[in-house]
Amino acid sequence: MKVNVILEGSLRGPCESTVVVVDVLRATSSAVTAFANGLTQLEVVESVEEARRMKRENSELLIAGERRGLKPNGFDLGNSPCEFTENEVKGKKLVMTTSNGTRAIKRFLGNRVVYLAALLNYRFVARSIVESGEGTTIVCAGTDGVPCLEDVFCAGSIVKELMCEGYRIDDAARIAYSTYSTYEFDIERMLKKESSHGAYLERIGLGEDLVYCARMNIHDVTPFSQGKRFVLH
Amino acid sequence: MKVNVILEGSLRGPCESTVVVVDVLRATSSAVTAFANGLTQLEVVESVEEARRMKRENSELLIAGERRGLKPNGFDLGNSPCEFTENEVKGKKLVMTTSNGTRAIKRFLGNRVVYLAALLNYRFVARSIVESGEGTTIVCAGTDGVPCLEDVFCAGSIVKELMCEGYRIDDAARIAYSTYSTYEFDIERMLKKESSHGAYLERIGLGEDLVYCARMNIHDVTPFSQGKRFVLH
Numbered sequence: 473m474k475v476n477v478i479l480e481g482s483l484r485g486p487c488e489s490t491v492v493v494v495d496v497l498r499a500t501s502s503a504v505t506a507f508a509n510g511l512t513q514l515e516v517v518e519s520v521e522e523a524r525r526m527k528r529e530n531s532e533l534l535i536a537g538e539r540r541g542l543k544p545n546g547f548d549l550g551n552s553p554c555e556f557t558e559n560e561v562k563g564k565k566l567v568m569t570t571s572n573g574t575r576a577i578k579r580f581l582g583n584r585v586v587y588l589a590a591l592l593n594y595r596f597v598a599r600s601i602v603e604s605g606e607g608t609t610i611v612c613a614g615t616d617g618v619p620c621l622e623d624v625f626c627a628g629s630i631v632k633e634l635m636c637e638g639y640r641i642d643d644a645a646r647i648a649y650s651t652y653s654t655y656e657f658d659i660e661r662m663l664k665k666e667s668s669h670g671a672y673l674e675r676i677g678l679g680e681d682l683v684y685c686a687r688m689n690i691h692d693v694t695p696f697s698q699g700k701r702f703v704l705h
Numbered sequence: 706m707k708v709n710v711i712l713e714g715s716l717r718g719p720c721e722s723t724v725v726v727v728d729v730l731r732a733t734s735s736a737v738t739a740f741a742n743g744l745t746q747l748e749v750v751e752s753v754e755e756a757r758r759m760k761r762e763n764s765e766l767l768i769a770g771e772r773r774g775l776k777p778n779g780f781d782l783g784n785s786p787c788e789f790t791e792n793e794v795k796g797k798k799l800v801m802t803t804s805n806g807t808r809a810i811k812r813f814l815g816n817r818v819v820y821l822a823a824l825l826n827y828r829f830v831a832r833s834i835v836e837s838g839e840g841t842t843i844v845c846a847g848t849d850g851v852p853c854l855e856d857v858f859c860a861g862s863i864v865k866e867l868m869c870e871g872y873r874i875d876d877a878a879r880i881a882y883s884t885y886s887t888y889e890f891d892i893e894r895m896l897k898k899e900s901s902h903g904a905y906l907e908r909i910g911l912g913e914d915l916v917y918c919a920r921m922n923i924h925d926v927t928p929f930s931q932g933k934r935f936v937l938h
Contacts, residue, residue: 478711482717482852483716484851504751606749616719618716618718619876619880621876621880624880643851643853643854643900643902644852646884647854647880647884650880650884651886653887654882654886660924
């Protein structure tokens with residue numbers, strides 16, 4: 473069984489039959505938190521306008537997301553995982569649009585199963601992959617077309633779990649695993665000081681999100697795609 | 706001063722005023738060796754046919770390169786750095802075409818200065834960058850559009866030198882430096898066993914090249930571009 477890593481969402485690479493999308497800051501951290509708090513369904517869309525249109529057609533939908541890190545006008549929620557409380561999301565359906573995570577997810581949705589991973593649930597995702605009995609390709613969303621440290625770190629954390637299960641790994645997976653090994657004992661500092669997107673979020677007052685997104689394996693959920701929507705196992 | 710890394714030649718990324726192209730296996734290792742052995746000028750071209758045409762127009766040119774790792778028909782030399790001996794190249798002009806390194810080099814040639822780096826000369830390249838007084842972008846050629854371990858490792862070795870000089874680094878440079886730190890004490894094994902392109906070269910009988918390309922800082926040369934050709938400092 474093989475595990476490949478795509479270090480940035482627009483890169484090519486061999487693609488296995490399941491795909492894991494990682495956007496630690498913050499799309500997949502928010503999605504994982506929402507499902508852990510009782511969300512029933514997630515759909516990702518490309519544009520702010522499309523999310524608003526869906527809300528007009530069905531006022532029970534929640535719409536959430538960001539542009540430049542901040543909540544668009546008229547949205548129910550932004551992209552801070554801490555906003556996706558049980559009170560807000562339990563039993564609800566969510567439409568999300570973000571700058572980078574959305575694009576990476578949409579690119580791989582189709583006839584493959586896509587899992588959503590963050591540090592919050594990486595070990596549970598690895599277990600889901602092993603149970604699927606399939607090879608997997610881990611896609612790091614990146615930021616504006618450039619690889620970012622925290623996504624490659626998170627990919628490396630999943631690679632480590634799969635290596636222990638005997639998966640064969642490609643060059644990019646070795647690079648991701650090296651990144652994981654370098655920062656595994658100093659994750660919060662990595663997000664706040666070394667990740668350029670993390671440093672940006674800290675500057676615009678979203679440092680609290682970094683503390684939360686740095687927490688490992690606090691949610692035992694693996695959101696996965698059914699057609700173009702995400703649900704829980 | 707900043708140093709960025711582009712983990713694979715087709716990725717976008719911020720571009721500083723000087724560019725370093727790395728293709729450890731084997732284009733830049735061969736180019737560095739040729740200059741160390743007295744080559745006076747290098748031009749890279751996209752196609753085998755273009756190289757043959759230039760040879761027909763000027764029989765004193767050497768033409769060298771590979772497709773699928775092997776020397777094309779009618780070429781003077783392949784892409785094994787060990788072929789570029791003083792006897793073959795001293796005082797000569799060379800035209801080279803390879804599968805991956807050529808594309809990465811051509812993409813960045815233009816009004817920027819491009820340096821060629823391999824493990825064979827990485828510290829000397831770092832010194833040239835520092836002397837230039839400019840920021841730099843290190844481009845890993847990769848293999849067929851996919852990042853490769855040895856190029857990211859070599860980029861990381863240059864990043865390490867520049868960090869010691871106080872350069873600021875981006876996320877991809879941190880990823881490269883992590884890769885360097887993981888493999889720095891076991892380079893030959895990395896090239897032979899962990900790099901997928903290295904393992905391919907070993908399988909087609911070119912293992913000797915891997916032993917050579919793993920040697921660090923044996924050549925004090927930095928080939929750099931003047932217009933579309935490369936010369937030595």
